[in-house]
Amino acid sequence: MEGLVDCNLFAMISLLMEIDMYTEWVPNIAGKGLVLANEVELLSKISKVGFFHFGLPWPLQDRDMLVLGYGVDLLAEGGKILLVLKNLEEHKDVPTPGGGITRVKLHAGGVLFQSITEKTCHVSYIFNVDPQLAYMPSWLLNFLMKTFAGAVWERMSSHAQAIDRAPEGKYAQRMKERPELYNMLKKRLVTAQNLSSIL
DSSP: OEEEESSOHHHHHHHHHOGGGGGGTSOOBTTBOEEEEEEEEEEETTEEEEEEEEOOOTTSOEEEEEEEEEEEEETTTTSEEEEEEEEOSOBTTBOOOOSSEEEOEEEEEEEEEEEEETTEEEEEEEEEEEOSOTTSOHHHHHHHHHHHHHHHHHHHHHHHHHHHHOTTSHHHHHHHHOHHHHHHHHHHHHHHHTOSOOO
8 A cells, every 4th residue: 555645754653653542543344443552662762562452343353463663764765764563472561362362463564654745755555464364255354454454544644644734733742742752753854854844
């Protein structure tokens, strides 16, 4: 999935940095969806572990996922930033799934951001996920995954645009609470792209 989004790169990255706020924009399926998203461990300014719990409609069991994500600075190569996502089987602060919950396996995942103008960025993402639904026909599973990916794109785009246009919103408050991270990110983007300011 890829396309242009009418927001600056900083707003898009900010959206994905705040894991616990994913429940506000990740779409639902049949009234179910992402019910819990937690930042489990902050490994560095640009690396963290996230935990996600998805509620699924009956008769399917809920799913959870444990992911390591880290950023790669490619701003010198066409104004790009790469978010790499890797599967984790376990973490000391996350209980082993049980009680009707199945852990999803992320075989590979990544998001590539590219700044096009001060108010436009290009985003592309790819995920190879095994939702552990062996009994579901492959055609149906592929249809559901493609539908979900399209819905994620629409919600992600609209929420990133809202961040760009609402300097006093929830994400702006998070930026104030985490000045070391966001000031570093702003400075890097401004310097790399010769901008006067961001947000």
